[in-house]
Amino acid sequence: MADHAMEEEVFTGKIDWALWRKVLVFARPYRRHLLTLVGLAGLVAVCDVLLPYLTGRIVDEIKARGRDADLLRYGLLYAGVIAAFAVCVMGFILTCGRIATGVSYDIREAAFSKLQDLPFAYYDRKAVGWLMARLTSDCNQLSRIMGWALLDIAWGSIALLAVSAMMFALSWKLALVVLLIVPPLAIVTRYFQVRLLLTSRALRKANSQATAAFNEGIVGVRTTKSLVRESRNLEEFGTLTGAMYGHAVANALYQALFLPLVLSICAFGTGLALWRGGIDASVGALSLGVLVTFLQYAGFVQGPVQELANAITMIQGAQASAERIQSLLDEPVTIKDSDEVVRDMAESNDNGNGNDNGRAGVAIDGHADRIESIEFRDVSFEYLKGQPVLKHFNLSVRAGETIALVGPTGGGKSTIVALACRFYEPTAGQVLINGVDYRRRSLHWLQSNLGMVLQQPHLFSGTIRENIRYGRLAATDVEIEEAARTANADEFITSTPKGYDTSVGEGGNQLSTGQKQLVSLARAIIANPQLFVMDEATSSVDTQTERLVQDAIERVLEGRISFVIAHRLSTIRSADRILVISGGRVIEQGSHHQLIRRRGHYYELYTNQFTHEHEEQVLAEEDARAAGATA
Numbered sequence: 001m002a003d004h005a006m007e008e009e010v011f012t013g014k015i016d017w018a019l020w021r022k023v024l025v026f027a028r029p030y031r032r033h034l035l036t037l038v039g040l041a042g043l044v045a046v047c048d049v050l051l052p053y054l055t056g057r058i059v060d061e062i063k064a065r066g067r068d069a070d071l072l073r074y075g076l077l078y079a080g081v082i083a084a085f086a087v088c089v090m091g092f093i094l095t096c097g098r099i100a101t102g103v104s105y106d107i108r109e110a111a112f113s114k115l116q117d118l119p120f121a122y123y124d125r126k127a128v129g130w131l132m133a134r135l136t137s138d139c140n141q142l143s144r145i146m147g148w149a150l151l152d153i154a155w156g157s158i159a160l161l162a163v164s165a166m167m168f169a170l171s172w173k174l175a176l177v178v179l180l181i182v183p184p185l186a187i188v189t190r191y192f193q194v195r196l197l198l199t200s201r202a203l204r205k206a207n208s209q210a211t212a213a214f215n216e217g218i219v220g221v222r223t224t225k226s227l228v229r230e231s232r233n234l235e236e237f238g239t240l241t242g243a244m245y246g247h248a249v250a251n252a253l254y255q256a257l258f259l260p261l262v263l264s265i266c267a268f269g270t271g272l273a274l275w276r277g278g279i280d281a282s283v284g285a286l287s288l289g290v291l292v293t294f295l296q297y298a299g300f301v302q303g304p305v306q307e308l309a310n311a312i313t314m315i316q317g318a319q320a321s322a323e324r325i326q327s328l329l330d331e332p333v334t335i336k337d338s339d340e341v342v343r344d345m346a347e348s349n350d351n352g353n354g355n356d357n358g359r360a361g362v363a364i365d366g367h368a369d370r371i372e373s374i375e376f377r378d379v380s381f382e383y384l385k386g387q388p389v390l391k392h393f394n395l396s397v398r399a400g401e402t403i404a405l406v407g408p409t410g411g412g413k414s415t416i417v418a419l420a421c422r423f424y425e426p427t428a429g430q431v432l433i434n435g436v437d438y439r440r441r442s443l444h445w446l447q448s449n450l451g452m453v454l455q456q457p458h459l460f461s462g463t464i465r466e467n468i469r470y471g472r473l474a475a476t477d478v479e480i481e482e483a484a485r486t487a488n489a490d491e492f493i494t495s496t497p498k499g500y501d502t503s504v505g506e507g508g509n510q511l512s513t514g515q516k517q518l519v520s521l522a523r524a525i526i527a528n529p530q531l532f533v534m535d536e537a538t539s540s541v542d543t544q545t546e547r548l549v550q551d552a553i554e555r556v557l558e559g560r561i562s563f564v565i566a567h568r569l570s571t572i573r574s575a576d577r578i579l580v581i582s583g584g585r586v587i588e589q590g591s592h593h594q595l596i597r598r599r600g601h602y603y604e605l606y607t608n609q610f611t612h613e614h615e616e617q618v619l620a621e622e623d624a625r626a627a628g629a630t631a
Contacts, residue, residue: 019326022326026106033099033102036091038150040095042154045155045158048162049163049166050081052297055292056292056296096148096151097147103146107142107143111329114329114333119334121383121424133324138325144318149314152308152310152314153307153311155307163300171280174280174294178294178298178301184265185305188258188261192254192257193310195250195254206240207244217237262306263302265302266301273298278291335425341440370530371449372398372399373396375432376429378428378430379426380426381426389412390416392429392585395416399559401561402577405579406569406578406579406580406581406605411583413581414535422446422447446531452535453534454520455535457513457519461505461506462504463500467523468500471483471522471527472528475526480522481500483525486556487556489522529560530561532561532563534564569609578595
């Protein structure tokens with residue numbers, strides 16, 4: 001996570017226009033809104049320039065006519081400009097909000113859609129926190145750029161041009177004097193904007209690190225005390241808070257210096273305008289009203305320059321977000337339907353032969369609706385190049401067979417199942433369904449026919465009914481309850497106050513692990529899968545729940561191709577074949593009785609586990625007797 005934390009603080013001083021051209025694709029649907037925004041920004045800039053001009057005209061009118069000055073006319077003009085200003089401000093706030101909200105929605109939708117298509121290998125490389133940040137902070141950052149940064153650039157540019165044009169129209173000599181402050185003002189503003197951005201990022205990073213250390217210190221307080229690490233932990237925490245203090249002081253210092261320097265430059269510009277304009281006014285070359293207008297323009301120049309510098313800094317600051325979002329969107333989808341499959345599916349749907357929105361597999365042999373066999377033919381696989389997990393693996397499974405996979409951790413058991421489900425594809429060799437390479441069939445069809453029950457079941461926020469229906473969204477309440485009875489989950493569900501409408505909580509935290517496993521099993525059952533996978537499904541549950549799960553599994557596996565990864569070997573004695581996997585190869589296979597008779601690796605694993613479980617049972621009985629005697 002430290003690497004990801006470092007990545008969040010990337011800042012580059014250059015704008016990558018090629019990158020922004022890609023990202024700005026998300027702004028295309030809002031072209032009219034963007035043009036409206038530029039138009040409103042221009043009108044606001046014109047209003048900003050007109051107000052000082054009208055003020056100067058009022059001064060000249062009063063000076064020339066005294067009490068007879070026609071202030072009503074100027075008052076109405078002034079009020080009209082202010083009203084137009086207010087309407088435009090309201091308009092660009094609404095328009096910016098529409099653009100920012102729409103772009104944020106579109107980026108999130110595109111990113112989430114991409115995440116749905118990416119293979120498991122991508123999630124192996126990316127942490128959940130990294131992906132969450134793409135869909136939250138990075139999306140927000142880019143959506144702000146599309147709206148507010150464009151507004152700042154449009155308003156700042158038009159306002160600066162308009163005020164310069166007005167000043168040159170009134171007095172080109174005085175305009176040159178006033179505009180002398182623009183270069184130093186731009187340099188100072190740009191310098192401080194970058195420093196403020198860098199120090200605020202460093203401060204946020206240091207704060208995150210200190211918060212994480214504080215959290216670890218609280219959670220691990222027992223470990224800390226048992227290892228007498230208090231003084232060392234305090235020293236390490238002091239280093240983090242010291243860094244945070246330094247960044248906070250630097251940020252506060254830049255903030256404290258920035259505004260006085262900007263105001264000083266503007267005051268210098270106002271002084272120049274007053275000096276040069278005062279001389280011209282004293283000899284009659286310039287009216288008093290024009291001098292007042294120039295004085296206001298000299299103070300006004302600060303705003304556009306500051307907004308332009310801020311917008312450029314904002315774009316540069318958001319460039320890291322743009323790179324990360326674009327890298328996600330550009331990530332190649334390595335596991336997908338081939339062009340041939342897509343074409344055949346389209347033809348099948350056009351001919352009215354489609355089934356259940358693409359569940360039907362488009363097959364070369366014309367018999368894809370049922371999975372009759374799965375064959376691994378000389379399959380090799382590696383997650384990382386040069387580090388093989390499976391080597392020349394061969395296996396043929398027929399419908400109705402249950403294959404149990406056992407062996408040491410890292411031997412390749414889960415990889416075999418993942419390849420069968422096409423979560424990954426072989427590095428070499430083929431996986432065939434009904435004799436046809438499964439890359440020539442519909443990916444959606446295959447994975448729509450999977451049923452999986454994992455070691456750590458995951459439930460979604462909602463009710464028990466909604467979680468079971470997640471396996472087949474069109475399922476009726478009667479079918480849901482039937483699936484729950486098949487999974488032996490009905491008894492505990494109906495014992496809850498709200499039954500099937502009981503909320504499971506976030507991640508199912510309102511249910512026990514065993515209850516979550518039973519609901520997860522019912523969810524898999526209701527999908528009526530042809531390929532069933534049990535991955536250590538009973539290793540985290542108590543003995544009573546294990547019996548319920550095992551009883552349900554024996555009914556469910558009938559007539560299906562099933563893969564069972566098991567740690568408790570007693571649960572797989574009824575499997576048709578047991579494969580002992582080690583180092584990516586099958587070192588033994590056969591039924592439970594066949595492998596026991598051979599007295600090989602499986603026999604050793606089974607007897608060791610049986611002995612260990614027997615010892616635990618004896619110790620538990622001894623403890624129970626001792627507790628009874630004490631009572």
